[in-house]
Amino acid sequence: MVSSHSAFASAPTESVGLRSETVRSANLATVLRVLHFGGPTSRSEMVARTGLTRSAIGALIGELVRTGLVVERRAMSDGSPGRPSPVAAVLSDQNVALAVEVLVDSIGVAAVGLGGVVLHSVRIDRARDRVSVDRTIDDIVDTVARVRPHLAPSCRIIGMGVGVVGIVRRSDNSVSIAPNLGWRDVAFGAQLSAALGEAFPVSLANDADMAALAEVRRGAAMGTDDALCIWGEVGVGGGLISRGEPVTGASGFAGEVGHIPVNPDGRQCQCGSVGCWETEIGEGALLRRTGRPADGGRAAVDEVLCDAADGVPAALEALAVEARWLGIGLSGLINVLNPSMIVLGGLFGRLHPLIAQQLNDEIMRRALPSASAQVQVVPSKIGADAVLLGAAELAFAAVLTDPLGALDRHDALAAVR
Numbered sequence: 001m002v003s004s005h006s007a008f009a010s011a012p013t014e015s016v017g018l019r020s021e022t023v024r025s026a027n028l029a030t031v032l033r034v035l036h037f038g039g040p041t042s043r044s045e046m047v048a049r050t051g052l053t054r055s056a057i058g059a060l061i062g063e064l065v066r067t068g069l070v071v072e073r074r075a076m077s078d079g080s081p082g083r084p085s086p087v088a089a090v091l092s093d094q095n096v097a098l099a100v101e102v103l104v105d106s107i108g109v110a111a112v113g114l115g116g117v118v119l120h121s122v123r124i125d126r127a128r129d130r131v132s133v134d135r136t137i138d139d140i141v142d143t144v145a146r147v148r149p150h151l152a153p154s155c156r157i158i159g160m161g162v163g164v165v166g167i168v169r170r171s172d173n174s175v176s177i178a179p180n181l182g183w184r185d186v187a188f189g190a191q192l193s194a195a196l197g198e199a200f201p202v203s204l205a206n207d208a209d210m211a212a213l214a215e216v217r218r219g220a221a222m223g224t225d226d227a228l229c230i231w232g233e234v235g236v237g238g239g240l241i242s243r244g245e246p247v248t249g250a251s252g253f254a255g256e257v258g259h260i261p262v263n264p265d266g267r268q269c270q271c272g273s274v275g276c277w278e279t280e281i282g283e284g285a286l287l288r289r290t291g292r293p294a295d296g297g298r299a300a301v302d303e304v305l306c307d308a309a310d311g312v313p314a315a316l317e318a319l320a321v322e323a324r325w326l327g328i329g330l331s332g333l334i335n336v337l338n339p340s341m342i343v344l345g346g347l348f349g350r351l352h353p354l355i356a357q358q359l360n361d362e363i364m365r366r367a368l369p370s371a372s373a374q375v376q377v378v379p380s381k382i383g384a385d386a387v388l389l390g391a392a393e394l395a396f397a398a399v400l401t402d403p404l405g406a407l408d409r410h411d412a413l414a415a416v417r
């Protein structure tokens, strides 16, 4: 899960400024977050959104323009009296995060500009025998090299965020265990950083956490304080947000919903236990139920979805079982966490249109009425880019918390290279 110093902690709705020069850094961050999450904003809108004075806003935007994070343009008059208010916007193509998604069967790399704009992305499929740490790092370095020529030569790479399908210790950017990759105790952030040989910082997080971050920031759960994002492909992960904060647990490992034991007579799980939720709802389970090899991957899943849409009985039956197990696990989570929204992503987002009614019936049957009455279950709004957009937010977190401090550190690191 995401540590307390996270991009979660800076919700755009909380962007209320403070009237004091001693908190200039916090106010710069406030203004930058409004532009990053809310898009181009006029000075008068900025005054309304931050509570800061017009002259303070002018000075803060001037400072952000000087650093190259922001540009300000003269607005066209809208016909109202007085001079038109200039409009500030982030300089997306000049301030870039490299976002990486490490899945079992593919690696994605996106250059994401400040403001959450995907400037260029490349995804490579890979055979399941290429998942070793060394080969994964080679594949990331190669894919980054394919993305970089598409960026403006003058652009500043603020950082790299990596979402990996495994349990991540955020304090030292290491993977504790990634059952579906066969990794255990890997200092992945440090190894990747060394292989890249770049000045920018590399931050590592669990892929489902990053998808959750994107959904809360820019997607289906925007503005929601109590949300669960359940993300699945081969493995199943979850990002849990309670009262606007991520549920992290004592060591930061909370949210491993895929390993909730649900079936005492179930299959062996990659984590070492038996009958975990992901053994009943992950990609392998769905494929097995239609008589396909469990490792058939995305193409085989798409076949099942097409068959179901065509009314093929075996596919419909497999989806009904999937909906049942999905509903069983979600009902438990609803009872424990009382979310107002559950966002289903990855495999579950694609399945949702086909199983929505069955899933809803299952939740109504099993969850406590007091908790299930108010919960909305929706598919991911961001879709395939959610992990990458979340990983980009992870990379931008420092500059959105302390713009000048983060840029000073960036420049200092770049100078010694």
Ligand SMILES: [Zn+2]
Residues within 6 Å of the ligand: 258, 259, 269, 270, 271, 272, 273, 274, 276
């Ligand atoms: Zn497990």
